[in-house]
Amino acid sequence: MNAPPSPSHLSSGQAARPPRPGPVRDVVAVVLVAVPLGLALLGPLVAGAAPERTQPFLPDAGWLGSDFVGRDVWRQVLLGGWSIIATALCATVLAYLVGAPIGLAAAMTRRRWVDEALLRPLDILLALPSLLLMLLLASIAPPTAWTVVGIVALINLPDVARIVRAGALEVARRTSVEAMWLQGESRVAIAVVFIGRAVLRTLAADAGVRVVGAFYLVAAASFLGVGTGPDTSDWAVMVDVNRDGIFLTPWGVLVPAMLLVALSMGLNLLFDRLLSRRRHEEHTL
Amino acid sequence: MWRYAARRVGFGGIQILAVALLAFALVEALPGDAAVALAADDPDPRTIARIRERMGLDQPVTVRFWEWLTGLFRADLGTSLVSGRPVTDILAAALAPTLTLAAIALALLLPLAVGLGVLAALREGGAVDRAITSASVSLYSVPEFALAIVLVAVFALQLGWLPPTAVGVSSLLAQPAVLVLPLVVLLARPICSISRLVRAGMIEALGSDYVEHAHRLGLSGRRVRYAHALPNALAPAAAQISRTTDWLLGGVVVEAVFVIPGLGTELVNAVAARDIPVIQGLALLFAMTTVAVNLAADLVAFRLAPRTEVVA
Numbered sequence: 001m002n003a004p005p006s007p008s009h010l011s012s013g014q015a016a017r018p019p020r021p022g023p024v025r026d027v028v029a030v031v032l033v034a035v036p037l038g039l040a041l042l043g044p045l046v047a048g049a050a051p052e053r054t055q056p057f058l059p060d061a062g063w064l065g066s067d068f069v070g071r072d073v074w075r076q077v078l079l080g081g082w083s084i085i086a087t088a089l090c091a092t093v094l095a096y097l098v099g100a101p102i103g104l105a106a107a108m109t110r111r112r113w114v115d116e117a118l119l120r121p122l123d124i125l126l127a128l129p130s131l132l133l134m135l136l137l138a139s140i141a142p143p144t145a146w147t148v149v150g151i152v153a154l155i156n157l158p159d160v161a162r163i164v165r166a167g168a169l170e171v172a173r174r175t176s177v178e179a180m181w182l183q184g185e186s187r188v189a190i191a192v193v194f195i196g197r198a199v200l201r202t203l204a205a206d207a208g209v210r211v212v213g214a215f216y217l218v219a220a221a222s223f224l225g226v227g228t229g230p231d232t233s234d235w236a237v238m239v240d241v242n243r244d245g246i247f248l249t250p251w252g253v254l255v256p257a258m259l260l261v262a263l264s265m266g267l268n269l270l271f272d273r274l275l276s277r278r279r280h281e282e283h284t285l
Numbered sequence: 286m287w288r289y290a291a292r293r294v295g296f297g298g299i300q301i302l303a304v305a306l307l308a309f310a311l312v313e314a315l316p317g318d319a320a321v322a323l324a325a326d327d328p329d330p331r332t333i334a335r336i337r338e339r340m341g342l343d344q345p346v347t348v349r350f351w352e353w354l355t356g357l358f359r360a361d362l363g364t365s366l367v368s369g370r371p372v373t374d375i376l377a378a379a380l381a382p383t384l385t386l387a388a389i390a391l392a393l394l395l396p397l398a399v400g401l402g403v404l405a406a407l408r409e410g411g412a413v414d415r416a417i418t419s420a421s422v423s424l425y426s427v428p429e430f431a432l433a434i435v436l437v438a439v440f441a442l443q444l445g446w447l448p449p450t451a452v453g454v455s456s457l458l459a460q461p462a463v464l465v466l467p468l469v470v471l472l473a474r475p476i477c478s479i480s481r482l483v484r485a486g487m488i489e490a491l492g493s494d495y496v497e498h499a500h501r502l503g504l505s506g507r508r509v510r511y512a513h514a515l516p517n518a519l520a521p522a523a524a525q526i527s528r529t530t531d532w533l534l535g536g537v538v539v540e541a542v543f544v545i546p547g548l549g550t551e552l553v554n555a556v557a558a559r560d561i562p563v564i565q566g567l568a569l570l571f572a573m574t575t576v577a578v579n580l581a582a583d584l585v586a587f588r589l590a591p592r593t594e595v596v597a
Contacts, residue, residue, distance in 0.1 A: 257438075
């Protein structure tokens with residue numbers, strides 16, 4: 001059942017490994033990540049005070065024109081990156097904090113019904129497309145950034161629990177764990193110290209895919225207006241609100257859209273690179 | 286096969302029931318008086334009374350749930366809080382554009398994804414393989430709306446080859462040009478994930494003992510590749526279609542960007558207006574579609590390679 005959550009997990013065995021990425025691809029990946037990430041992290045520091053508002057969608061205002069309420073587009077670009085990235089990271093961390101104990105508990109238990117009770121509800125959750133789940137929950141939750149963190153974490157919960165469970169099951173059946181049981185080590189000690197440490201490797205491999213997935217969901221949520229108040233202005237919101245002016249000031253839409261595309265493409269390439277290097281090391285060891 | 290199918294259908298039924306329960310629970314989860322919460326922007330006593338009456342909020346929970354559940358079997362999903370139209374009418378009106386888009390996307394998805402995957406596998410390690418693999422790695426999980434805007438800027442605004450949105454188009458099929466960009470955006474994600482799986486499966490199958498055996502029996506290379514290796518490579522891909530159902534809903538974002546009046550647009554509008562009956566109806570419809578597609582894909586995967594039982 002444990003279907004891979006994304007194709008980068010699949011490559012089973014040596015034969016099916018992707019071709020080794022060349023140096024050109026590495027450079028492209030680093031540039032694609034560095035530009036948006038740099039803007040997102042350093043942007044708020046250099047944005048400075050807000051200049052006076054001009055008319056909406058004015059192409060000559062500032063470097064990139066003005067947005068739908070006459071704000072400087074370049075300043076909005078500088079300010080609008082970090083919240084998406086921070087939200088995606090928080091959601092990923094939260095998913096691990098809640099999902100890992102569930103997966104560990106399901107793997108450690110000797111009672112089948114506990115395993116079933118922990119994971120079956122998650123299966124039902126998995127059956128729903130994540131955007132639908134997000135819109136459903138958003139229709140009743142208050143529109144804050146924390147709502148989005150919670151929803152995205154919840155959507156990732158089933159996958160995280162399953163991956164941890166699968167990784168832990170393998171370790172939990174080793175003879176060394178049996179020996180610890182017999183020596184009277186407490187269940188929690190075994191789970192946290194021994195199995196938890198072994199599972200960390202699995203999680204590290206999964207984390208990249210998870211972050212990119214969270215970034216995708218957070219951006220989509222922002223674009224659809226989930227968790228955004230009237231004053232929120234991140235790159236995804238910019239794409240949404242400035243769309244009407246695309247004929248007058250295309251940069252107000254295009255720059256944030258390109259930054260989002262570049263960041264997710266770059267992250268995909270970079271994490272794929274890390275994964276393939278790890279696989280390579282595992283094969284040569 | 287039949288035992289597996291029966292168990293799988295049973296699980297699908299439970300899933301749909303769970304979604305029905307969840308959709309119903311949405312109203313219960315609203316803080317305080319649901320009618321007041323739903324009328325948030327317009328706290329006029331008359332509005333509140335109207336909402337309360339339309340949703341039957343003055344009755345006990347159990348009665349309402351029973352009414353709602355039996356209503357489902359009579360195809361009665363209640364009426365919209367905003368327009369007062371029956372929810373089934375709203376869904377029926379929005380169905381055509383979404384189905385058109387989904388049907389064409391599905392018809393293109395399999396040949397393209399399988400074709401690219403097989404092509405990459407046959408040229409393993411070569412320039413073609415590198416290009417296909419890099420593209421499928423990098424484009425996977427790029428947010429659809431951002432990709433859409435970049436494509437619109439290039440192909441609609443700069444080059445002027447294609448219309449930027451479907452605004453003012455009476456029927457999608459009458460002007461197929463409006464469908465090109467939405468389809469490209471809708472297909473980007475699933476093609477990436479499925480073609481990678483087909484590639485991996487194909488390479489593994491081509492290196493396996495049974496393919497070697499088939500070669501030794503003197504079968505032609507083409508026959509070995511397409512009649513023996515390919516079906517085994519397709520099984521994980523079929524299972525993946527069932528796992529990544531997200532793309533079905535990727536349509537929501539695509540419809541929003543290209544202003545296509547389908548189910549996705551209705552969902553976004555309903556969520557923005559907190560039109561709970563419409564949200565409930567759409568959630569149920571999407572869940573039923575998802576479960577049906579999952580079921581079909583799992584059964585196909587099982588048929589292709591019976592050893593990969595997908596749901597225990």
